[in-house]
Amino acid sequence: EFGGVLHFLMQAKMEPGNRTLLQLSPTVQATRSNYTKVHRGADVKYIDHFVRPGHGRVLADVLQSEHGSWFLRKSNRNMIVEAVDDVPLLDDFCWLTLGQINDLLHESNTVNMDARTVLSCLPHAGDPRALHSDVELLSWFTAERSRHDVHTRRIPLAETSGWHRGAYSIDHEEGRYFRVVAVDVRAGNREVTRWSQPLFEPVATGVTAFLVREAGGVRHVLAHARVEGGFLDTVELGPTVQYTPDNHAHLTGADRPPFLDAVLAATPERIRYEAVHSEEGGRFLNAESRYLLVDADETTLAADPPPGFRWVSEGQLTSLVRHGHYVNVQARTLLACLHATREPR
Template sequence: MKMAFKNMASSSELNLGWSVKQLLDWREVESNRSRLQVQEIKLSQSGEWQLDSTCSISHHSQRYFRMVGMNYFDIPRKQRLTQPMIDQPEVGMLCFLVSRQFGGWKILLQAKAEPGNVNGVQFAPSIQATCSNYQRVHQGEPVPYLDYALKSDFRLYDQLQSEQNSRFLCKRNCNRVVKVSETFPTADSAYQWVPLNQLFPVLAQSHVINTDARSVLACWLLSNPDILSKSKLRQGELQLLNSLVADRPLHDLGDLQHWLDSLNAKWKLDRQQIPITELGGSWNWDDGNLTSHNHAFSVRQIAVQCQTRENPAWDQPIIAANKPTNLTTVVSMINGSLHLLLQARLEAGNRDGFELTTTIQAESIEAQSVEESKYAENLPSVTTSLLRFANSEEGGRFDQCISEYEILWAEANDVLESPFHRWVSLSQISGWLKKTNFITNELRSTLSALLAIEFSDA
């Protein structure tokens, strides 16, 4: 089936209240108000972090997270590697407050400053906080609206989901959406109620909506077609909604589960924690700073000042990137239903075996698997680009770690499956979003961007 597409971000003015420009102007105001300053320091200059008895970098409270060393077998590159990883066993809270009003859904958006964000401030969930933060280990101000997230019984979505498995060790966040009866006035200008459907075009913008917000939006809206259907959808978006409820997959769910079970039976995670000062290989340790000419990232200690955070000054370790990650997803219409060519991937930080991610997920050409390299070579001649955007990932733990996302359209017969790739229908993905540890954080960000594309018959 031939399709026509429209990138909704090309329209600057939207129906009702907010325009894209107004949202970006609000973010700029909050960025200036935050007075965010980040300075690189040495670990020995930190008043809060130290190299502990396990040779990990840890906080003096033994909360937040640790930076540890990891030795593991990398399946795509088929070799043993060492790298630093974030060990954060606490479950973070990512929660949107929403309200069903006359005229549609409204969502409480937060303009949140993070030290590693491109642009400083990005739009975040209403509540975005680690357990240590909302329990006020830092002795700072309370997290606004936390009681709604923790105590409300009106949960429209509630599931644990993984973070970036290449950087976090078995880390999960609670992705939650809570319905409130009315859109109450906000006491801080960093919070605004925005019509839900007017947020969709912004999902096509680079460095505007953070990865945590994208994750919650994708989980909630794409796992619950009824909610999406009650938003004011454009005609072209109805094709996306139809695919969510369609039951015409190329592979039935049992076959896909057998595929994943077979991969999990064949490949097991082989990883061991090691002292972070003894990573070896090309890693160099310099008073808490770790660099490597063979890896796309490094670790450094930073001191942060931010006037709009619960604690206006702190320091922390952070992972910094020196090259972008390629996150490319191929989509097609099969049996009248939207399908995505997904990759099953087992990374060093995975908790429960393989998870499904984008068609290509690689920090560099060298990091691509053999199958990914073949796709990267052949896709330009058989695909059409639907959407490109960039995102700086998890600015609280990553510094300028940019992912370059692209969604490509192809005829399914022109792009073949591989041992690690399968065509999966959007309705099947919808079902998996209701479960934990099936869909990677990177794929959830991609799925959120589908809401910014209008699909229609050509």
């Protein structure tokens, strides 16, 4: 706290996959191999505040998934720790209030994915006036997990169909989905100053959106129980829409993803929030999605949600984020953005 106001220690962090190179990241954003110095790099700044007891008061601490369509069973530990002693301010770091961060969330490619997902873990007051009780919501979610059975196995790259390995990348034969490329990186302000790695590069910009409604004076979002091959537990709650439209351009009618066309056709007065945000720049190259909060139209409000969809209050979604593997990474970004729209700008 400074002057009774909570501030968050943010880092201006370079990631090789960011289109804008620098974005605001959490105080610490490091893999275990980084902070245990497997690569013989420099110390990770401020790491002791998160891995050694006695350095602060823990406000949130939860294991969360990353992109279940792009990662296989990958989790991150998301933490918020309130410092109890003075914290020295190092180069590339800055204290920002939550209000300042919320303003920056309205800017494209400014607050990185890891910061957004950690911010979604901030405690917020719930509301008992949700359309469905917590017990009803959890029962529905458990039923969704129970009715899906997903088996994932590794196969050699040579056994994949529809993919070609070229001189500099691995590409889909129809130019859809993504490509895998290699990069050579030099960065003077990282724990390791030079390395080479593969990066996953989507071929087009995604669209990630919640349809939003007010019910009984409480904000609700239309959540989708998504099945993704990389999840640890089959199903997590995702946004109403989480697609790359170009990948589905050849589909028509009922084959189109649910609600995608309704979001793409939304008029400006129905859009509560819009910004382009990057995904994890340490693993993905120029991976961007257009994130939206869109008021539901009359047709959607008049009908019961289709199977796999459920109206969830903002408070209920916030509560579920504080438990591991209930809310996917895209929905957590949108939840942080939803919190950022609470107050007029």
